């Protein structure tokens with residue numbers, strides 16, 4: 602009989618001792634496992650995030666299955682694909698849900714290809730019924746939504762977009778049991794990491810306040826105005842892609858489709874036009890403020906507060922006002 606299980610897949614561990622998007626993954630997994638009447642399991646490849654068993658327990662996860670093969674340490678795309686495919690090979694019909702991150706984008710479609718099953722990326726919502734699965738996914742950089750349907754009880758693989766479903770409430774059921782699993786990780790890696798990117802400070806994805814600058818800043822030196830306001834607000838600096846491409850700021854600070862998808866309380870976009878590829882990374886902000894010299898800039902159609910004016914004058918004025926208040 603086909604498996605009705607839901608398997609959450611994690612391959613990373615953040616500073617908070619949890620994998621990326623763990624709360625939302627757990628909440629979505631819980632809902633789907635209840636709909637399908639199957640077990641909810643959490644497959645961890647590589648290092649075990651320290652807080653995971655507690656979180657998993659609070660969402661009623663049946664077991665955290667931990668594969669700790671030496672080949673799964675660090676960047677291990679080939680081994681992760683092999684291990685996940687070997688795990689799911691014994692669970693035909695299961696639904697695999699991974700958080701969509703830079704790394705998982707490289708392995709999730711390959712896992713599906715290995716299993717010969719369907720895959721949907723950028724998923725924002727999904728539901729299971731007796732006849733299959735219905736999914737909604739973001740498309741065209743978040744501009745639109747597309748619907749997908751898996752019929753029957755075939756194995757399905759999906760990647761849940763960043764910050765797109767609200768985490769439901771957790772219960773308190775103690776820690777989920779930990780089971781060590783031995784999986785076939787296959788041949789040695791074909792890809793090796795020559796230099797690991799080093800980033801400092803809070804991640805954009807975790808930031809409560811972000812002040813982001815774009816090409817309207819006109820010169821790399823003016824990025825200091827964005828940094829000063831971010832510091833005054835206790836926030837983090839974000840950036841549009843052109844100023845990252847021009848080397849004004851590190852790529853880890855880029856917001857948008859090919860950067861980070863953020864969900865802060867406050868997002869201030871200074872000298873940013875409002876292209877959809879940028880806005881997909883900040884429209885989940887509780888309050889979006891835009892500063893742009895062009896009253897017709899697209900960003901004004903999406904913000905709550907719009908300031909028409911020169912960001913080189915307005916940024917320091919706002920910073921001064923905050924410091925004086």
Ligand SMILES: Cc1cc2nc3c(=O)[nH]c(=O)nc-3n(C[C@H](O)[C@H](O)[C@H](O)COP(=O)(O)OP(=O)(O)OC[C@H]3O[C@@H](n4cnc5c(N)ncnc54)[C@H](O)[C@@H]3O)c2cc1C
Nearest residue numbers: 815816817841842857858859860872873874878879894912
């Ligand atoms: C596949 C793909 C992926 C992409 N991914 C991303 C991504 O992840 N993130 C991202 O940001 N972009 C991304 N882009 C690029 C995106 O399409 C836009 O080109 C980019 O977001 C524009 O950046 P910008 O708003 O800083 O620059 P511009 O479009 O040049 O806009 C500058 C704005 O500053 C305003 N301005 C000028 N002077 C001042 C001033 N003195 N004061 C105030 N305002 C002023 C102008 O009116 C203008 O609106 C992607 C594009 C593609 C094709």
